[in-house]
Amino acid sequence: xxMQPAFQRFVNGIVRQxxxxxxxxxxxxxxxxxxxxxxxxxxxxQGYSEEExxxxxxxxxxxxxxxxxxxxxxxxxxRKGMMLALSIVxxxxxxxxxxxxxxxxxxxxIPWLILAVLISTAILFVTVRPVTSxxxxxxxxxxxxxxxxxxxxxxxxxTDLLRPYSTGLTIIALILIVLSIIxxxxxxxxxxxxxxxxLRKDAKRLHFINITTGIFIVFVTLFFLWAFLWFAxxxxxxxxxxxxxxxxxxxxxxxxxxxxxxxKKTWAYxxxxxxxxxxxxxIAFWFINIF
Amino acid sequence: xxKTFGMLFGLIGTITAAFIVLGLVFDxxxxxxxxxxxxxxxxxxxxxxxxxxxxxxxxxIYLTNGAxxxxxxxxxxxxxxxxxxxxxxxxxxxxxxxxxxxxESGSAVHLVNIETLEDQTAFSSKSIITELAFxxxxxxxxxxxxxxxxxxxxxxxxxxxxxxDVHSYDLAEKKHTQYTELKKYSMRSLQVSASDETVFVxxxxxxxxxxxxDIFESRQRIFQIPLDAPDEKSIISNPAGQEDIYxxxxxxxxxxxxxxxxxxxxxxxxFEYELFSFNWKTYETKQLTNLKEYTAKPILSPxxxxxxxxxxxxxxxxxxxxxxxxxxDGTDIKEIxx
Numbered sequence: 001x002x003m004q005p006a007f008q009r010f011v012n013g014i015v016r017q018x019x020x021x022x023x024x025x026x027x028x029x030x031x032x033x034x035x036x037x038x039x040x041x042x043x044x045x046q047g048y049s050e051e052e053x054x055x056x057x058x059x060x061x062x063x064x065x066x067x068x069x070x071x072x073x074x075x076x077x078x079r080k081g082m083m084l085a086l087s088i089v090x091x092x093x094x095x096x097x098x099x100x101x102x103x104x105x106x107x108x109x110i111p112w113l114i115l116a117v118l119i120s121t122a123i124l125f126v127t128v129r130p131v132t133s134x135x136x137x138x139x140x141x142x143x144x145x146x147x148x149x150x151x152x153x154x155x156x157x158x159t160d161l162l163r164p165y166s167t168g169l170t171i172i173a174l175i176l177i178v179l180s181i182i183x184x185x186x187x188x189x190x191x192x193x194x195x196x197x198x199l200r201k202d203a204k205r206l207h208f209i210n211i212t213t214g215i216f217i218v219f220v221t222l223f224f225l226w227a228f229l230w231f232a233x234x235x236x237x238x239x240x241x242x243x244x245x246x247x248x249x250x251x252x253x254x255x256x257x258x259x260x261x262x263x264k265k266t267w268a269y270x271x272x273x274x275x276x277x278x279x280x281x282x283i284a285f286w287f288i289n290i291f
Numbered sequence: 292x293x294k295t296f297g298m299l300f301g302l303i304g305t306i307t308a309a310f311i312v313l314g315l316v317f318d319x320x321x322x323x324x325x326x327x328x329x330x331x332x333x334x335x336x337x338x339x340x341x342x343x344x345x346x347x348x349x350x351x352i353y354l355t356n357g358a359x360x361x362x363x364x365x366x367x368x369x370x371x372x373x374x375x376x377x378x379x380x381x382x383x384x385x386x387x388x389x390x391x392x393x394x395e396s397g398s399a400v401h402l403v404n405i406e407t408l409e410d411q412t413a414f415s416s417k418s419i420i421t422e423l424a425f426x427x428x429x430x431x432x433x434x435x436x437x438x439x440x441x442x443x444x445x446x447x448x449x450x451x452x453x454x455x456d457v458h459s460y461d462l463a464e465k466k467h468t469q470y471t472e473l474k475k476y477s478m479r480s481l482q483v484s485a486s487d488e489t490v491f492v493x494x495x496x497x498x499x500x501x502x503x504x505d506i507f508e509s510r511q512r513i514f515q516i517p518l519d520a521p522d523e524k525s526i527i528s529n530p531a532g533q534e535d536i537y538x539x540x541x542x543x544x545x546x547x548x549x550x551x552x553x554x555x556x557x558x559x560x561x562f563e564y565e566l567f568s569f570n571w572k573t574y575e576t577k578q579l580t581n582l583k584e585y586t587a588k589p590i591l592s593p594x595x596x597x598x599x600x601x602x603x604x605x606x607x608x609x610x611x612x613x614x615x616x617x618x619x620d621g622t623d624i625k626e627i628x629x
């Protein structure tokens with residue numbers, strides 16, 4: 001059919017602007033194409049020539065950019081805006097902190113600048129040009145986690161500055177870190193749920209608990225790392241102890257997801273309950289000893 | 292669209308490359324970062340102030356009525372730990388050590404002739420000398436505080452000079468004398484009596500401490516040490532006072548000493564150090580300053596004024612010292628500008 005190449009190009013242009021994975025894109029592509037074909041047939045029946053029917057069907061549909069944007073917003077509300085804000089503000093923050101560190105403190109943090117620019121640009125790139133061949137959840141979360149690490153260091157660089165520069169930049173760094181964490185939550189739980197998990201609601205619940213637990217464990221580990229750096233000599237094997245909670249959490253999280261994928265819901269919940277109970281007991285033990 | 296993205300990423304690359312080049316050009320080593328006035332200064336008998344100032348990490352000695360150029364300037368790796376005018380104000384002694392001290396760091400004591408600016412090394416030591424004080428009774432006697440070790444006695448602090456004792460150097464006979472065997476954890480504010488053979492220092496009152504708690508509870512006080520019988524040292528600050536005294540100036544003709552102690556705590560939790568006077572006859576204590584900053588190093592000038600330092604960035608990254616002046620009773624406080 002003569003109409004198909006024009007419609008295909010048009011629909012491709014629309015779906016390319018969404019954050020859908022390959023499977024979702026195929027569905028969306030087929031659905032949009034069938035809408036256009038129906039409209040084309042209707043216009044033909046109304047006496048339009050073939051070329052007029054194609055043109056009218058596409059023009060009544062709207063522009064590629066507008067429809068793509070609306071579909072993206074309908075499927076993933078505010079996601080693109082959040083990602084754009086994260087990448088652009090991260091870039092501006094990286095340049096600002098680097099310049100302040102250089103011209104006020106006399107320190108050129110070149111490796112950090114390169115890492116910060118690379119990760120911010122990568123997030124900007126996948127936001128404006130979604131790559132369908134990538135495993136969206138894995139890649140997005142990997143980028144966001146690297147972003148968190150790099151910009152946590154950026155937060156330390158911001159706090160290290162003289163006032164008033166440190167105050168403003170520290171607030172921006174904290175906003176970036178919070179935004180990055182929110183995006184990890186929504187990427188994992190809402191935007192790109194795993195295809196392997198049939199128990200979607202339970203998966204969401206467990207992801208939420210585990211991500212929150214992970215953030216808490218990483219925060220506590222960093223605190224102890226800071227404290228150990230004061231007392232233990234560098235390279236001491238005591239630092240390996242600090243990896244135990246993070247390692248245990250990764251193991252527990254993986255196990256829960258594997259069990260849930262096999263629909264062993266009770267076992268998955270039993271593990272998350274045990275994990276939470278151990279952390280609560282550790283917190284209680286800590287408080288009793290401190291106070 | 293592709294062109295727009297290409298330009299955007301090209302712009303990001305160009306800005307990043309420009310910042311990297313700027314970084315390579317303007318990056319400073321730790322030794323090049325110090326800038327401005329330090330807490331080392333002295334006032335000569337003719338009212339001239341000598342002060343140590345950093346210029347892009349280079350420690351230099353400047354004079355208030357000089358041409359603005361340093362009379363001494365050291366390489367960025369070295370620092371000036373103390374300066375002291377001779378009684379006649381014609382010679383300035385200063386002690387040089389490494390900026391980044393370690394157990395191998397030593398010191399060199401120099402003498403500068405203020406009129407000719409001739410600089411000579413009086414002596415060098417393999418240990419760290421932290422303070423100098425000319426003997427007002429004998430221009431050839433230069434007293435100094437020397438640390439026996441450079442280490443960290445506590446795991447939560449970095450290594451510092453410790454095991455302090457009082458020494459002197461006879462400039463004419465080129466002979467060193469060690470007067471005390473105290474090996475004090477900390478000792479400072481060395482002053483030499485103008486009337487008898489005694490020196491005064493500030494140190495911990497921990498002689499009778501038996502336990503770690505006792506040491507923690509001990510106070511820092513001012514001690515008078517007779518040079519011919521150093522074991523007979525005595526406390527001249529309020530012996531029952533519950534405050535730590537950090538720095539002091541003796542005013543023997545008034546039976547007073549002016550000392551630095553914590554006067555309060557600022558809104559941000561940082562201690563405010565003020566100057567106080569204590570009369571050892573009447574035991575009367577009076578607060579002289581109420582500047583709510585960090586005041587330190589009181590020095591008596593020939594016109595009977597008290598000079599002192601004020602740090603407006605105390606507990607900050609870099610101190611911001613200013614030299615102030617006041618009457619001995621704490622009135623008429625004003626900043627010295629030159």
